[in-house]
Amino acid sequence: MDAELGDFLRSRRARIQPEEVGLPGHGRRRVPGLRREEVAQLAGVSVDYYIRLEQGRGPSVSDAVLDAIARVLRLDDTEQEYLRTVARPAATRRKSVSGPAPQKVRPGLRLLLDTMDKAPAFVLGRRMDVLAWNALGDAVVGFSQMPPAKRNMPRQVFLDPHARELYPDWPAVAAETVAYLRLDAGRHPHDRQLATLVGELSLGSENFRRLWADHQVKEKTYGAKRMMHPLAGELSMPYETLTVSGEPDQMLVVYTPKPGSQTEERLKLLASWTATPQTAGS
Template identity: 85%
Template structure:
């Protein structure tokens, strides 16, 4: 509950209220030129202080934080983002949760369920030297190439388990696969939170968040932190039971015409130990019978 006695939110799993409250809590009054003395019931900036610094009325800001401002302008959102020192991804997330009907991305009509078009599957098959896979909504893994399967074992998983958050938080082997598991876990939740901002009324996403929250204290803590992050590029360290230690840069490419799908490709350095070990992993996997 906020210091004003209101716990309302913008509704849905991507609600605006908790996000803005978490961002207010990060900023101390003296950081923005306000007096920091006096008793405060909550950390960080008060609502009226954000409103003052953003140049809007307190009532207007309260309605925004309660999710009652669907017609809020870009200028007001930019002012709030400036006061709360949001980065570009956080600002885009704020716009999504403040005006979900206006910012929702539309995909072409298609049959129920997430579909990977045949051409994209063929493209995956042509990537032979690097693990690659397609991520969809809720970070579901929709398709993969042979080396991606050898690395992570997607084909051996039940369809429901082909989901990166489930694997990171519910599969005990993930902590062995990712030596820097805390960083991987935090990034995974930040990506999932961004998806929630785009699709706040998604019942399947709500179910996933609920299951992970019940099963994992780490997930609950990270989800409550309201971090958001785009999946673009980076690097992971992995320890595979067959290939050993791997240094795995990756690139994430949005699939043209499929706004909720992304192609993730691990890109080992040419001539590196990791490239050699992945080559060995691919040869090994080719000799192992396919999972039933």
């Protein structure tokens, strides 16, 4: 994760132009954005200290220094959280040497999914693995048709040949997926299954490799997604993502079609074609 910290800092200073922080921008520059010595100067630390930090060989870094670097690099709240996580991985290193425990969805949450018969909903776990879903969620996305060992949203987005047909705004969906996966990797730097997933996606998708190298991080909270369903047609659905109480690595994702909209009517038709509700999880 030391390399992860350096890569993240380099990617973030590359996007800040000198003129934006009151520095002269004229003259030749070998790298885009700010130089390391400029970040150090603006953050109020020595150049040697910042270089050692970016190279992953510095001492334990204080909140004040991280706050100053975050200010200089104009990090948003999610990026600041990520910076702190990758800058202080010691506590994480002591955990899960043998790998994370199997992910399970508690019965009450499964029951909640089944009662949500008007909105597609599903539960995501670590690495964006799909752990459970309701009948309408399955009808929209097709979770039950995925091999259980491959039931994972990044795999669907980047390795499913039909993903670009399902998601008309595929570039945006792909970028958001990678940004959250990168955030998850920062929180769990020694998750071997995640490392395997990243390797699989990197080998299978040039787009994933490019987006992963960009080091964007983004929390999954709420938004909107368009889908082109093979039976129901175009679906335009806002969504809300809720952290499951007692299970911080699990998220309940619920699509919330606008009342009276064409999407709501199409989902009703799709629900009428759906067989007996199916929920599943690992």
